[in-house]
Amino acid sequence: MRQPKIIVVGGGLAGLMATIRVAEAGVPVDLFSIVPVKRSHSVCAQGGINAAKNQKGEGDTTWKHFDDTIYGGDFLANQPLVKRMCEAAPGIIDLLDRMGVMFNRTSEGLLDYRRFGGTLYHRTAFAGATTGQQLLYALDEQVRRHEAEDRVKKYEGQTFLSAVIDEGGVCRGICAMDLRSMEVKTYPADAVIFCTGGIGAIFGRSTNSVVCTGSAQSALFQQGVDYANGEFIQVHPTAIPGEDKLRLMSESARGEGGRVWVPKNPTDTRTAKNIPEGERFYFLEEWYPKYGNLVPRDIATRAIHRIVYQEKLGIRGQAAVYLDVTHIPREVLDRKLEGILEIYEKFLGVDPREEPMKVFPAMHYTMGGIWVNAEDQATNVPGIFAAGECEYQYHGANRLGANSLVSCIFGGGLAGPAAVKYARNLSGGAESTSSSVYESERKRQEEKNQALISPDGTENPMTIWRELGEVMTEHVTVTRINKDLQSADAKIRELQERYGRINLSDRTRWSNQTLNFARELGNMLVLARVVTLGALQRNESRGAHYKPDFPERDDANWLKTTRAKSVNGEIQLSYEPVDISQIPPRARRYDAAK
Amino acid sequence: MPDVKEVIVRVKRQVSPKGTPYWEEFALPWRPAMNVIICLRDIAERPVTRDGKKVTPISYDSNCLEEVCGSCAMLINGKARMACSALVDKLEQPIRLEPFSKFPVVRDLAVDRQFMFDSLKRVKGWIPIDGTYDLGEGPRMAPETQEKAYPLSRCISCGSCLEVCPQVNGKNKFIGAAIVSQVRLFNMHPTGAMHAKERIAALMEPGGIQDCANAQNCVKACPKDIPLTESLAEMNRQAWKQALVGWLIG
Numbered sequence: 029m030r031q032p033k034i035i036v037v038g039g040g041l042a043g044l045m046a047t048i049r050v051a052e053a054g055v056p057v058d059l060f061s062i063v064p065v066k067r068s069h070s071v072c073a074q075g076g077i078n079a080a081k082n083q084k085g086e087g088d089t090t091w092k093h094f095d096d097t098i099y100g101g102d103f104l105a106n107q108p109l110v111k112r113m114c115e116a117a118p119g120i121i122d123l124l125d126r127m128g129v130m131f132n133r134t135s136e137g138l139l140d141y142r143r144f145g146g147t148l149y150h151r152t153a154f155a156g157a158t159t160g161q162q163l164l165y166a167l168d169e170q171v172r173r174h175e176a177e178d179r180v181k182k183y184e185g186q187t188f189l190s191a192v193i194d195e196g197g198v199c200r201g202i203c204a205m206d207l208r209s210m211e212v213k214t215y216p217a218d219a220v221i222f223c224t225g226g227i228g229a230i231f232g233r234s235t236n237s238v239v240c241t242g243s244a245q246s247a248l249f250q251q252g253v254d255y256a257n258g259e260f261i262q263v264h265p266t267a268i269p270g271e272d273k274l275r276l277m278s279e280s281a282r283g284e285g286g287r288v289w290v291p292k293n294p295t296d297t298r299t300a301k302n303i304p305e306g307e308r309f310y311f312l313e314e315w316y317p318k319y320g321n322l323v324p325r326d327i328a329t330r331a332i333h334r335i336v337y338q339e340k341l342g343i344r345g346q347a348a349v350y351l352d353v354t355h356i357p358r359e360v361l362d363r364k365l366e367g368i369l370e371i372y373e374k375f376l377g378v379d380p381r382e383e384p385m386k387v388f389p390a391m392h393y394t395m396g397g398i399w400v401n402a403e404d405q406a407t408n409v410p411g412i413f414a415a416g417e418c419e420y421q422y423h424g425a426n427r428l429g430a431n432s433l434v435s436c437i438f439g440g441g442l443a444g445p446a447a448v449k450y451a452r453n454l455s456g457g458a459e460s461t462s463s464s465v466y467e468s469e470r471k472r473q474e475e476k477n478q479a480l481i482s483p484d485g486t487e488n489p490m491t492i493w494r495e496l497g498e499v500m501t502e503h504v505t506v507t508r509i510n511k512d513l514q515s516a517d518a519k520i521r522e523l524q525e526r527y528g529r530i531n532l533s534d535r536t537r538w539s540n541q542t543l544n545f546a547r548e549l550g551n552m553l554v555l556a557r558v559v560t561l562g563a564l565q566r567n568e569s570r571g572a573h574y575k576p577d578f579p580e581r582d583d584a585n586w587l588k589t590t591r592a593k594s595v596n597g598e599i600q601l602s603y604e605p606v607d608i609s610q611i612p613p614r615a616r617r618y619d620a621a622k
Numbered sequence: 623m624p625d626v627k628e629v630i631v632r633v634k635r636q637v638s639p640k641g642t643p644y645w646e647e648f649a650l651p652w653r654p655a656m657n658v659i660i661c662l663r664d665i666a667e668r669p670v671t672r673d674g675k676k677v678t679p680i681s682y683d684s685n686c687l688e689e690v691c692g693s694c695a696m697l698i699n700g701k702a703r704m705a706c707s708a709l710v711d712k713l714e715q716p717i718r719l720e721p722f723s724k725f726p727v728v729r730d731l732a733v734d735r736q737f738m739f740d741s742l743k744r745v746k747g748w749i750p751i752d753g754t755y756d757l758g759e760g761p762r763m764a765p766e767t768q769e770k771a772y773p774l775s776r777c778i779s780c781g782s783c784l785e786v787c788p789q790v791n792g793k794n795k796f797i798g799a800a801i802v803s804q805v806r807l808f809n810m811h812p813t814g815a816m817h818a819k820e821r822i823a824a825l826m827e828p829g830g831i832q833d834c835a836n837a838q839n840c841v842k843a844c845p846k847d848i849p850l851t852e853s854l855a856e857m858n859r860q861a862w863k864q865a866l867v868g869w870l871i872g
Contacts, residue, residue, distance in 0.1 A: 048754055063683075064739060066779055067691040125760030128749035128811045130772040137762030156772055161690055165775065169748035176743050208728055237685045272659045272706070273687040363769070367776070371688050374707045375655075441754070490667040533669045534678035538638050539729035541681050542666070 031055070032451030033458060034444075035202055035217035037188045037244060039065025041160070041433060042416025042440035043223030044167035049444025050221075051171075051179040055451070058215060059171070060183045060204055062239045066168045069225050069237035070436070073160020074368055075144060075280030076152035077124075077433040079117035083134075083141055088149040090114045097431060098611050100146040100324050101395070101424020102571035102581060104257065104589070106402050106607040110422055113438045120437050121153050127166040131155050132364065142283045142364070146324040146428040146618075157278055157367035163433055183215075187544055188244045189473045191220065191251055191412060192466055199411030200461040203469050205477075205547075208539050212474050214466040216458035218451035221405075221443045222248065223416040223436075227394050229548070230556045231505065232497015234391035235267055235276040245398055245418050246551035249558065253407050255592045256420040257396035258555070259562030262427055262572050263505050265328035266351050267390035268372060274390030275375060277351055278368050279429040281385075282321040284360070286353040288312050288328070289384075290341045300350055300384040311335055316618045323618045326426045326572040329389040333506050336388075343386060352384035391505055393432065395423040395572065396562070399591055402607060404446035405439055413447050415439035420589075425571020480546050485531035489546045492523050492530070496549075496556060504560050508575050513564040517557060524553050558599055562590045565601055583613055627652050630672070630716035631661050633680055635730050643727075647672045647716065658698060658705035658719065659684055662731075682731035689845055692778030695785075696721060696731045702782040702843045705731075722785045735781045741801045742779075745824040749814050761812035774807040774853065776846045783840035783850055789833050796833040797825070799840035803853035809860065822857070822864045831861050 034050045036043050039061035050057045061068065080093040094114040098107060125131060125139065131153050132140040141150040155162035174180040185207045192201040192214055201216040224244035228236025249255045266281070266288075267274040282288070289308045296303060312331055313320045323331075332349050336342035343349065353361060353369075358381050361369060372380045398407055398414040400421055405413045415436070422435040451457065503509075503516040527550055534542040568582035569575050588603035629650045636643045649672045650664045666679035684694040687706040694705040697720040699713060710717065725733040777800050789796040805821045808814035825831045834854050841850040 052753055063685050063691070063693065064735075064779075066739070067685050067693050069686065069691075071690045071778075072686050072688065119756045122756065122759045123751075123754055126749070126751050126757065126813070128760075128808070128814060130768055130775045132772075133763055133765040133768045135765060137764055155775075158690065158776060161778075162775055166749075169742075170751070172739070172743055173746075173748045173750065176746075237691065238687065239685055270655060270687075271653065272657065272663065275688050367690075374689065375657075375709070377709075488667060490663070494667075533666075533676070536637070536678065539681050539732065542679050 030457060030459070032218040032448065032454070033058070033216065034447050034451060035060065035215060035220045036223060037202065037220060038223035038225060038416070038418070040068035040070040040223060040225050040416060041164055041167060041436035043221070044164070044171050045437045045440030046221045046223060046415055046444040046447070047180055048167065048170050048174065049441055050448055051174040053445060053448045055448050057180045058183060058217065059180055060186050060188060060202070062185070062187050062207065064184045065171065065182065066165065068164060069240050070164040071161040072235070072237060072276065073163070073433055074157045074276060074278035075283060076142065076154035076159045076430045077121065077163065078144065078151050078428070078430040079121040079153060079434065080114065080149070080151055081118050081121065081139070081141065083138060084150040086149050088151055090117065092149065093117065093151060095611060096147045097428055098424065099616055100428040101426050102616050103424065103587065103608065103613040104260070104570060104606060105422060105424035107610040108607060109402055111610055113422060113435060116438050117434045120434060124163060124166055127170060129155055129162050129166045142280060143322060144283050144429040145279050145322045145328070148319070152280070152283065152430040154280065154364070157280055157365045160433060188224070188247070189547070190247050190469060191409070192469045193251060193409065194461055194465045197252070197409065199409055200458050200465060203473050205473070205544070207544060210537050210540055210543065212470055212477065214470050216461065216466065218454055218457040219411050219413060219447035221413040221415060221447050222398065222418055223414070223440060224418045226417045227555060228391055230496065230552045230559070231391040231500045232494060233270070233272070233274050233501070235264055235274050241548040241552055242555045243548040243551040246555040248398065248412065249592070250554060250594050252594060253409050253412055254399035255397065255558055256399040257562070257590050258558040258592055259566055259590060260395035260425050260572050261391060261505060261559065262325055262393035262395060263329045263389045264325055264392035265332055265389050266387040267392070268375060268385070269388055269390070270375065275371055276390070276392065277372065277385060277387050279325070281351060281353055281365060281368065284353070284364055285356050286321065286351055288321055288349055288351055290335055290343060290349050294341050294343070294345055297344070300352070301354070309341065318620050319618045324426055324428060326574070327618055329506055330574060332389055347388050348386040349388070350384040351387045353380060354382060354384055389506065391501065393417065393427055395425060395427055396420045396559070405443035406446060406450070411450065413443045415443040425573060476547070477543060480530060480543060481532055481535050483531070483535065485529040487526045487530050488533070489530055489542065489549050492527055493549055493552070496520065496523055496553065500556055504563055506574065508563050508573065509577065510564060510575070513560055517560045517564065520553055520556050520560065527553060558592045561599055561601060562592065566590065581616070587613065629656065629661060629710055631665070632716045632718045633730065634720040635680065636721070636727050638729060639726055646677060652710070656710040658708040658710070658717070659687055659694065661710065661717070662705070680731060681729040690778060692780035695780040695782055697723070702785040704780065704845050707845070722781060724785050724790050725781060735779065738779050738781060738784070738798070738800065741797050742804065745801055745805050745821050746817065747801070747804050747808060749808065749811055750817055751813070763812065767810060771807055771810045773848055774803050777804060777848055778846060780845060782843040782845060786839040786843040788837050788839070789835050794833060795829040797829050799834070799850040799854055802831055802834070802857045803848055803850055806853045806856050818860070819864060822860050825857060826861050826865065831857050834858070
């Protein structure tokens with residue numbers, strides 16, 4: 029029997045899990061990543077990972093986790109695979125525990141669990157407030173072990189440019205660029221698993237890392253891989269504004285009892301500590317008595333926007349509200365939240381154990397992503413699989429906190445064996461593919477580099493990027509209005525036209541970060557249009573997608589998955605039904621028990 | 623210094639691993655809450671030196687920008703630091719940026735820290751699970767053990783501890799405090815402890831724990847406040863014990 033070869037692109041949680049599973053099946057894996065995989069964006073996940081282990085005697089079940097996830101996602105997720113994920117979650121926690129993740133413990137040495145948004149149960153296992161980092165390291169270590177035993181070969185410092193797709197429309201490998209030598213090469217494979225994460229950079233500033241540009245997803249989209257529910261963008265309610273990045277303040281701060289408030293009098297000049305309880309407005313607790321500060325993210329974000337922009341109650345007229353943990357004992361804060369409090373302290377020079385934090389919503393996560401089937405993470409192009417944040421499957425119209433880590437590991441764990449099975453069943457693999465298929469793709473990518481590097485432009489890529497971020501953040505995040513979405517799309521098209529006249533201030537051929545960024549930027553512009561057009565079309569409000577002109581969820585017309593296709597360079601949207609076979613849709617409200 | 627309207631940044635540059643280093647100076651408009659990453663981005667948007675010369679943007683590593691990925695470590699005013707958390711208002715000007723000196727320069731401020739990841743491989747830095755199939759829960763662990771281990775597990779492999787270590791130099795390839803501390807972490811875990819010996823053996827090879835000369839610079843440079851000297855002492859003890867037992871039983 030021929031030995032298949034699998035490529036995994038992306039070394040965050042999903043990519044590492046997929047890699048481990050392929051290696052365990054005895055199939056060699058090439059793992060591609062822009063950064064050393066230990067530096068992937070998964071390290072930024074803070075609060076925890078959900079699994080209904082029912083270790084607090086509350087009667088939690090995997091069905092309730094499933095129901096919370098579907099309800100939290102406003103019924104847009106296809107249900108069967110979400111159900112499987114929730115059923116697998118307790119086993120995933122056990123696995124991570126066996127891998128040595130330093131989860132917080134109870135006094136009898138069992139894993140501790142805390143509450144998170146969108147649920148009434150203690151369902152979130154955590155390792156301080158750096159859970160993503162701890163999980164990523166555990167998987168990174170397992171991959172390193174497979175690497176030491178020659179089952180995995182890492183290609184770090186390589187960026188994915190395009191898939192190699194043959195005349196029959198089958199993926200036969202990838203084309204990638206070495207970020208030091210800038211050499212463009214093709215790498216044959218029988219199946220490729222994409223785990224390329226988030227798209228924060230198309231919003232300029234977000235809670236995402238620098239590499240989260242969505243460039244790979246966009247490149248695939250332009251090659252015929254469908255993209256689903258792009259318009260569903262999660263804006264996290266609590267982040268620290270910054271010019272380079274909006275730094276996340278985890279939901280776990282509220283899970284551990286943190287409270288959100290503003291002074292009742294917005295001109296109050298006293299420091300937060302000196303404002304008496306009676307003169308504070310705990311708006312989440314008042315508006316949502318059942319869930320209080322732990323309403324889902326879309327709800328909390330809109331509430332903060334309402335406080336700031338409609339009620340004009342932002343702290344001293346600024347776009348900010350207080351996130352207050354000062355009433356929680358210092359010892360508890362240090363044991364359970366140190367990682368995030370340290371970020372606040374380092375970047376703002378204020379100790380959040382003493383002073384309430386000033387926070388504001390920030391673009392955080394894309395629920396939408398590469399379209400995958402309902403069984404095994406396969407996309408519509410044979411040989412291409414996707415897992416993790418870059419695909420759309422698990423979170424519907426809004427993701428619950430602490431569900432992302434579990435979906436990454438579950439999806440990656442599913443994609444690995446699925447890719448192996450696909451590759452083993454192929455009658456002819458990459459070895460039987462003509463070398464001209466690879467050579468023509470390599471040439472196509474090389475020509476793109478050449479066009480960018482030729483010295484005839486006037487436009488600076490950093491400037492185009494800044495303008496893209498501004499228009500996306502203003503019009504395509506929390507509140508969406510059709511005429512603004514139209515003008516946003518017009519602006520993106522203008523930026524695309526200017527992109528055609530780009531001028532690179534670095535034309536060298538060694539470690540040219542400017543060239544790489546310019547390539548990513550071209551892809552970001554396309555993906556930004558997919559997000560914007562999806563939002564424009566969807567005339568309803570559902571989960572994170574909110575249109576004041578269409579304030580209600582409209583199941584009759586819009587209980588549908590958006591599916592974007594690239595047809596001759598044009599973005600075409602079509603719609604397909606959502607699998608609601610397990611839980612019939614019902615109204616979603618968090619002011620009372622559901 | 624909030625009244626300063628300009629930020630002066632001097633950058634030590636190098637076009638390639640074999641290139642000759644040179645300095646360039648930039649003047650940037652000051653804004654509130656600026657950090658070194660924002661300075662580098664400003665330069666990328668307008669790569670012109672203070673004396674008006676058009677240059678290339680500066681190459682540097684960065685990713686999370688919240689001091690948890692370990693990418694953007696460099697020398698800032700001579701100190702090993704993460705660029706993202708280096709706030710301009712707290713730095714003396716001109717701000718001097720240099721690449722780490724103990725790692726090969728790739729270009730400008732970007733260096734190659736593969737040595738650290740290779741070292742993790744050398745010491746078998748993992749818990750050797752049998753497989754990812756369901757085998758139930760992991761071993762129970764006292765909260766006290768977790769509270770000791772967790773700070774060690776926050777190492778971001780930034781390389782600051784190697785950069786400041788006098789034992790990491792042209793002649794000596796000390797594996798570095800970060801890796802020694804990771805061995806301590808894996809040896810603390812109930813399953814990891816079953817394989818402690820092979821990790822300790824790896825730490826006793828050339829460049830291992832015996833090369834630590836106790837300068838204690840590492841613990842001061844660590845951006846994550848990891849008790850590195852404690853780890854070095856503990857692993858030294860474990861190594862001696864293993865050597866002694868080996869010698870006694872021949």
